[in-house]
Amino acid sequence: MFVADSMLGKLARYLRIMGYDTAYQSSYPDKRLSELVMEGRILLTRNQKTVRLYSDFIFIDCDLVKDQLKVVDSTLKLTRNQRDWFTRCLTCNSALSKVDTEVARENVPDFVFFKYPERILLCPTCKRFYWPGTHRERMVERLKDWGF
Ligand SMILES: [Zn+2]
Numbered sequence: 001m002f003v004a005d006s007m008l009g010k011l012a013r014y015l016r017i018m019g020y021d022t023a024y025q026s027s028y029p030d031k032r033l034s035e036l037v038m039e040g041r042i043l044l045t046r047n048q049k050t051v052r053l054y055s056d057f058i059f060i061d062c063d064l065v066k067d068q069l070k071v072v073d074s075t076l077k078l079t080r081n082q083r084d085w086f087t088r089c090l091t092c093n094s095a096l097s098k099v100d101t102e103v104a105r106e107n108v109p110d111f112v113f114f115k116y117p118e119r120i121l122l123c124p125t126c127k128r129f130y131w132p133g134t135h136r137e138r139m140v141e142r143l144k145d146w147g148f
Contacts, residue, residue: 001020001021001022001041001042002015002020002021002022002023002041002042002043002044003022003023003024003033003036003037003041003042003043003044004022004023004024004044004045005028005033005043005044005045005046005047005050006024006025006026006027006028007045007046007047008024008044008045008046008060008068009024009026010065010068011044011060011065011068011069011072012024012044013090014065014069014143015069015072015078016088016089016090016093017085017086017088017090017139017143018078018079018084018085018143018148019079019084019085019086019087019088020078020088021088021093021095022093023036023041023093024093033050034053037054042056042057042058042076043056043057043058044057044058044060044072045057045058045059045060046059046060046061058071058072058075058076059071060072066146069146069148070146070147073148078148080148082140085140085143086121086130086132086136087121089123089125089126089128089130091123091126091128092123092125092126094123094124094125094126095124096121096122096123096124096130097121097122097124098121098122099120099121099122099129101117103122104117104120104129107122107129108120108129108131112131112133116131116132119131119132
């Protein structure tokens with residue numbers, strides 16, 4: 001869906017939180033960014049030089065992630081459906097998958113397992129486990145405050 005340039009790490013993270021497939025690297029080797037654009041991803045950039053190389057992009061000209069999300073949202077309406085949120089690994093961008101009860105039990109803290117046995121997800125690529133909790137609630141609150 002998206003590729004964010006190296007200056008837009010926070011924005012990429014929030015787009016992943018909302019469930020969007022968002023490629024992001026803190027630095028891109030030569031040509032990697034253009035390869036990702038060629039794959040059909042929408043380029044998000046705040047770099048004037050990058051803009052000159054592409055015909056299609058969303059230019060982000062603000063610093064706060066809240067405002068950056070609004071720029072993307074005003075171009076392409078972003079989802080308000082919380083069922084889409086937290087379906088993607090925030091670190092590597094892979095889609096999360098459900099895990100076996102036994103695997104979940106062995107890999108997350110006991111209180112998490114007993115509280116959310118059905119809601120534990122695994123990143124198939126980097127093997128991180130994800131589950132609901134206060135950290136996630138804070139991110140949801142923040143997104144709601146921002147109008148999502
Ligand atoms: Zn991952």
